[in-house]
Amino acid sequence: MELGRRILVAGGAGFLGSHLCERLLDQGHEVLCVDNFFTSSRRNIEHMLSHPRFELMRHDVTFPLYVEVDEIYNLACPASPVHYQFDPVQTTKTSVIGAINMLGLAKRVKAKILQASTSEVYGDPFEHPQTESYWGNVNPIGIRSCYDEGKRCAETLFFDYRRQHKLAIKVVRIFNTYGPRMHPNDGRVVSNFIVQALQGQDLTIYGDGQQTRSFCYRDDLIEAMIRVMGTTDEVTGPINIGNPGEFTIRQLAELVIEMTGSKSKIISLPLPSDDPKQRRPDITQAKAVLGWEPVTPLRAGLEKTITYFDTLLSTPASAR
Ligand code: NAD
Ligand code: UDP
Numbered sequence: 001m002e003l004g005r006r007i008l009v010a011g012g013a014g015f016l017g018s019h020l021c022e023r024l025l026d027q028g029h030e031v032l033c034v035d036n037f038f039t040s041s042r043r044n045i046e047h048m049l050s051h052p053r054f055e056l057m058r059h060d061v062t063f064p065l066y067v068e069v070d071e072i073y074n075l076a077c078p079a080s081p082v083h084y085q086f087d088p089v090q091t092t093k094t095s096v097i098g099a100i101n102m103l104g105l106a107k108r109v110k111a112k113i114l115q116a117s118t119s120e121v122y123g124d125p126f127e128h129p130q131t132e133s134y135w136g137n138v139n140p141i142g143i144r145s146c147y148d149e150g151k152r153c154a155e156t157l158f159f160d161y162r163r164q165h166k167l168a169i170k171v172v173r174i175f176n177t178y179g180p181r182m183h184p185n186d187g188r189v190v191s192n193f194i195v196q197a198l199q200g201q202d203l204t205i206y207g208d209g210q211q212t213r214s215f216c217y218r219d220d221l222i223e224a225m226i227r228v229m230g231t232t233d234e235v236t237g238p239i240n241i242g243n244p245g246e247f248t249i250r251q252l253a254e255l256v257i258e259m260t261g262s263k264s265k266i267i268s269l270p271l272p273s274d275d276p277k278q279r280r281p282d283i284t285q286a287k288a289v290l291g292w293e294p295v296t297p298l299r300a301g302l303e304k305t306i307t308y309f310d311t312l313l314s315t316p317a318s319a320r
Helices: 015-026 088-109 145-165 189-198 218-229 249-260 284-290 298-313
Strands: 006-010 030-035 054-058 071-074 112-118 169-174 203-206 212-214 239-241 246-248 266-269
Touching (some): 006 015, 006 088, 015 218, 071 088, 071 218, 088 112, 112 145, 112 218, 189 203, 189 249, 189 298, 212 249, 218 239, 218 284, 239 284, 249 266
Parallel strands (some): 006 030, 006 071, 071 112, 112 169, 169 239, 203 266
């Protein structure tokens, strides 16, 4: 990637966005972080506020944005089921209208634009592992649909802007990613289990815990995203980014209990509807196109994440 570009990170104050901003600053770029703080707080980006190449703009991407940039990463969207189901209509608006606004901006200023899509476009998949050519099995009217269908429609918009307006687009399909700076109450499984274990509470497995997920450490994910943006204009994706190591949710719970040395028990709660039974990325394309594969095993990533939450939880809530 060329040095010294002006880069917009929409959703830049979030878990992944804030790390992306850091990496882009480290690479010598100017970063414009745009966020409405729906699921994040200024604390995630506080340490960058005095950086001469960092700028923060409080803005909701469902409204048009007029700025001058060379590249756009569109990460603006609540990502955890608890957050995206809180105001489902707003979730769809954020994905769809947000994508239209970001694409319109990219068209006006001729910027390259990357969409943070998701493995949720595969729904509860019949193909396993999931390759990019699989069209998915998504319920259009369920409680996860605001997110899944919003992200699917955003992909459609990206490819139509490519076909109609010749935009340089990149679509990455992110599989479950975890790490420090996840929100402790966002309801995602890794943060839930670690927080529960550290606080001596029961670990809540939804259903029988035999459903699987593949967990990618955030540094591996950010590295891949930046590599995707650096590819030639012919590379559009969609491209799977994730760690193919596949674990049942019960295995994850047991590992977290072992690693934290917690005395917590595991309990079962009802499985939410449309919860995918299995998920594992086929990353053949990412390996070939980006020369990338994840290097952080689950244990190593969990260790860092546990340390993060341990420190966070021992800080008074008012100072977090
Ligand atoms: P996050 O909730 O921490 O970050 C999302 C950010 O977007 C937050 O800072 C939030 O305030 C902001 N935002 C939400 N609505 C907005 C709006 N209308 N206008 C401006 N900002 C808005 O979640 P994350 O895990 O960092 O996810 C980042 C992106 O990656 C999301 O688009 C998500 O769908 C995608 N993704 C993440 C994962 C994962 O496992 N972490 C998996 C698949 C896809
Ligand atoms: N899950 C769980 N207990 C929790 C939170 C989540 O068993 O406290 C399960 C959830 O039902 C799903 C998996 O863990 O099967 C991953 O959930 P998450 O919300 O992290 O992500 P997603 O379902 O979007 O992959």
